[in-house]
Amino acid sequence: MIKSKALIVYILAFGIFGIINTEMGIIGILPLIAENFEISVSQAGLLVSLFALAVAIAGPFLPLLFSGMNRKSAMLLVLGLFVATNVISIFAPNFTIALIARVIPAFLHPVYFSVAFTAAASSVSKDQAPKAISRVFMGVTAGMVIGIPITSLIAEVSSLEIAMLFFAIVNAAAFVAILIFVPSMPVTERLSYGTQLGVLKKPLTWIAIATVIFINSGMYAVYSFFAEYMDAVTRMTGGQVSLMLVLFGATGIAGNILAGKLLTNNAMKTAIVFPFVFGAIYLLVYFLGNFTVPMAVLIAFWGVLFTFGLNISQYWITSAAPEAPDFSNGLFVAFANLGVTVGTSVGGLFISGMGTRHVIWAGMIFLVLGLLTIMLRTSIYHPKKVKTV
The missing domain is CATH 1.20.1250.20 (MFS general substrate transporter like domains)
Known part of the structure; x- marks a missing residue:
């Protein structure tokens, strides 16, 4: 079984x-x-x-x-x-x-x-x-x-x-x-449309939605320009960039397994720590971006954290509205994609205005906003009162 x-x-x-x-x-x-x-x-x-x-x-x-x-x-x-x-x-x-x-x-x-x-x-x-x-x-x-x-x-x-x-x-x-x-x-047990839409009346749902937008914006503001960063800042060849993408994906798959375990054991603490660790990786990418070997190591950790962000985003919305799982998962997909659009647009503005290396700061701004909404939820809603999916 x-x-x-x-x-x-x-x-x-x-x-x-x-x-x-x-x-x-x-x-x-x-x-x-x-x-x-x-x-x-x-x-x-x-x-x-x-x-x-x-x-x-x-x-x-x-x-x-x-x-x-x-x-x-x-x-x-x-x-x-x-x-x-x-x-x-x-x-x-x-x-x-x-x-x-x-x-x-x-x-x-x-x-x-x-x-x-x-x-x-x-x-x-x-x-x-x-x-x-x-x-x-x-x-x-x-x-x-x-x-x-x-x-x-x-x-x-x-x-x-x-x-x-x-x-x-x-x-x-x-x-x-x-x-x-x-x-x-x-x-x-089919829920009525009214019951499912009712989760939108909960402030907790909107706090979760804001978190998903900010976290995904923070991740995609930089990741959308991954190849450009490796080319313009790290000076990698096309073949090296492809290899880094594969490394990013491989460590991301491993990150999924680790994220599942940590969210199962202590979801709130995992969510709170996430922006700090991801922000630290961004700062290291900013200051060590010219060095190929250190960047390869950072990309491995970056891939792990990237999938952490996806897992946390999905959990954050579905745990805020466990009574309507299909609808809350739909909200996750919609607002995660909105985060992709917002993050990519803002990241592009930073690149055009300040240069490729400074796209990191676009990601940092959104991570800070995400941390604030995570802290807002954990301060208002005690973890024991938040049901899991």
């Missing part, structure tokens, strides 16, 4: 890898897409920005609408749509069709995330939920960091079409795995 539950959790994570790989993997082949459709790279970038916008818009509402649906059926529906639209993208006659094929499944992206997190949490005891969810987050890390170099490599050794086919194949494999190995997951 234990092995069966573990297998289900890893299959859920693989499905998230497929979806995130579709979202982020496209970054590595944007120049080829621009060339294929005879458009500028900035226009091709709409495949990334509009996808993220659709996720942010749908995040609070689509999981709510699907909250009464059998969770296995919901996941199959989402993955099936991703497979179909990925295939359409391969044969798209023009950029408009390719863009539409990207944006449509993006609206259901939060549905899979919400259902997968809820299913993982419900498959184990309440005290083990953070650990199960941290394993699902492995799919996020793998899709974000490993998916980009893999897709770029496939395009380099074969073609753009084969690279895009990779997206469809991964999602199809996840679809088959869920179909065969994941049991039916009917919703035994």
Whole structure:
């Protein structure tokens, strides 16, 4: 039984890898897409920005609408749509069709995330939920960091079409795995929309939302310009940057496991300490950015902390609204994506105004804001009164 539950959790994570790989993997082949459709790279970038916008818009509402649906059926529906639209993208006659094929499944992206997190949490005891969810987050890390170099490599050794086919194949494999190995997951107690929306009346929920925005902004203000920082400040070659991305992803996967254990044992203390440790890494990256070997060591720790931030963000919202898990997971996906948008925009402003090295200060500002909201929650709401997911 234990092995069966573990297998289900890893299959859920693989499905998230497929979806995130579709979202982020496209970054590595944007120049080829621009060339294929005879458009500028900035226009091709709409495949990334509009996808993220659709996720942010749908995040609070689509999981709510699907909250009464059998969770296995919901996941199959989402993955099936991703497979179909990925295939359409391969044969798209023009950029408009390719863009539409990207944006449509993006609206259901939060549905899979919400259902997968809820299913993982419900498959184990309440005290083990953070650990199960941290394993699902492995799919996020793998899709974000490993998916980009893999897709770029496939395009380099074969073609753009084969690279895009990779997206469809991964999602199809996840679809088959869920179909065969994941049991039916009917919703035994369907909450009314009013009950779920009611969590928005709680000040605790909004404090948690603010924390998620600040923490994710703090992480992505710098990470979004990872390659540029390694190039302009550390003076790494393209091959070295790719290797650093893989290192970042590998340590991030390890970080998921550690984050699950720490959140299970002492979530509040973990959340409070996180901004201090992450801020220390940022300061070291700022002062040691010119040195290749120290930067490689720092990147390893950076990867661990990055996935810590994702795990803490998800826990912070779902523990604030445990009575509506599907809806609160949808809120996490929406506002985490909003944090990505805000952080990337502000980080870009710091780079254009002060230079690449100083993007670190954008991340530091958001981490300080995140620490303040974490402290606000822990000072107003005693840990013993905060239920876990």
